[in-house]
Amino acid sequence: MGPGLLLASTSAAATTDVVSHLLVASVFSGPFDWFLGVSDIVFSWLAGVTGLQFLTYPYMQRAYLSVLAIGIVGPLVGSFLVYRDLSMVGDTLAHTAFAGVAVALFLEAALSIAVPPLVGALVVATIAALLVQALVEYTGTRSDAALAMVLTGGFAVGSVLISLTDGGISVGINQYLFGSLATVSRADVGLLASMTLVVVAAVTVAYRPLLYVTFDETAARASRVHVRAVNTLLSILTAFVVVSAMRIMGVILVAALLVIPVVTTARIGRSYKQSLLYGVLAGEVAGVVGVTLAYLYGLAAGGSIVLVAIAGFVVVQLGRRFE
Amino acid sequence: MTAVSLHDVSFSYGDLSVVDDVSFEVQEGDFLGLVGPNGSGKSTLLSLMLGLQRPDGGDVRLFGEPAHEFEHGERVAYVAQDATKTSRDMPITVREVVRMGRYPRNLFGRFSAADHAAVDDALDSVAIDDIADRRVGSLSGGQRQRVFVARALAAEAEFLALDEPTVALDAESRESFYELLADLNDTGMTIVLVEHDIGVVTARASRVACLNKRLYFHGAPDDFVESDALSAAYGANQRIINHDHGVHTSDTEDSDVDSDSTDGSAPTDSTAPPEDP
Known part of the structure; x- marks a missing residue:
């Protein structure tokens, strides 16, 4: 196993595991066990065909399942952000999610109130999403400035809370900052899988209003599409994606898969649906190749995935040049 | 029937008044050209109509509501200028846009046979059915604006609002675009066109509204050409022209200019208000 994948599990992570495991167990237990069983069979078959023994390791299987899920939801949600110049929304929400994690860890360390960090992250990121919208609407702040302010503000809250506990929670924080594949638990995979179902279902149902607002917001408003509701939905979906992917990718890098696969394939697809599909494929390739390289060479997983995604972008651009 | 009615409508951005006490009506089947100098509130008035x-004050009604x-x-x-980055960069086909x-x-539901038929008819009637599967970003500006008109046709809209739709087009595509609008108007569609080119408006529109914050004229194109409305509206916030006419030369955005240069609000359907002595 690559040393870069190894990060100590913490009590905070354990709490998360218990709670999300209970959540997952109560609703998805049966289908989820079946799903993991099927994927184990597939991975073992792949290991047999390719001779890659690490495909049979449960923690590697969980890592692959996680990045496969992120590779779907990242570009799927990101494509509705990128073409509206809202690419930084993902990054902003990720950094405020970090504040949510810090709040949860702080409450536990200082006041012994157990709040699962991912719940804290989801709550704070969702509030931040609505805050950005409110800043733009009511104070007339330019949206990129509002995003920059909320992004740094979120990170500031996190760092101040960490300093308040004499470094007691910084070990747990590290894992959220940089992500980790080795510590992806069954519950994390369950959370990602269920989040993927929710996000895919939401985008499928709201595809038309999302597309209309992304392409031509004024015409959408004239056609009485409820742009505000669409924006709120998009913000919440983005918060869902970054929070559920944060444990693997890390706060700092999680937004990459919302953006890079989308811009990589923007010029390839002809229709929007095609480009969505290609974006997802690019996300999957980046995730799978990144995790594999991280394992083989003992690299940081989140960083490897992002670098592979960027390499893919460069290759596609060069390919178009020489076409 | 009245498509849009404006009654004593005022609007300002903060302290800056951009539409002041405007009243007129757009009847169904009208082709209204909305003209005025830059910053005269034309686009704002269009978005109020929509x-x-x-x-901030007054009453705007769209089909009575x-x-x-x-x-x-x-x-x-609604059709905007062909200058949006999104329409050039985003991977999306002509058909996908018209489907909107x-x-x-x-x-939310599945498209019915009627939905598909309406899209096909719309593509057909603005003669872009042969490029339906092309990327919108790969089209010329003129073709792209036809796509947006096709979207309005697919909607079977009764009221089409356009905000300087030909700004980025060459003369030829401009001409054919306005012919398309005239054809649509002949089939009964109500059109409101914000346009900086006065020649186009007087040649194509059935009604003209001349705006510079206040309404300077509303009526037939022929009467507009003969009236002083144009010079009055354009003179009111253009310092150099105003200087020759002896109108006072305060800052162009000063809201006092308006009340100083005329006496009271312009009556609807009439010629321009008198200029200052």
């Missing part, structure tokens, strides 16, 4: 913004409460998105359509015209009627 109900995208609420007036307060415009901002109007919920029948399929009855109205059906969204107000069918936002």
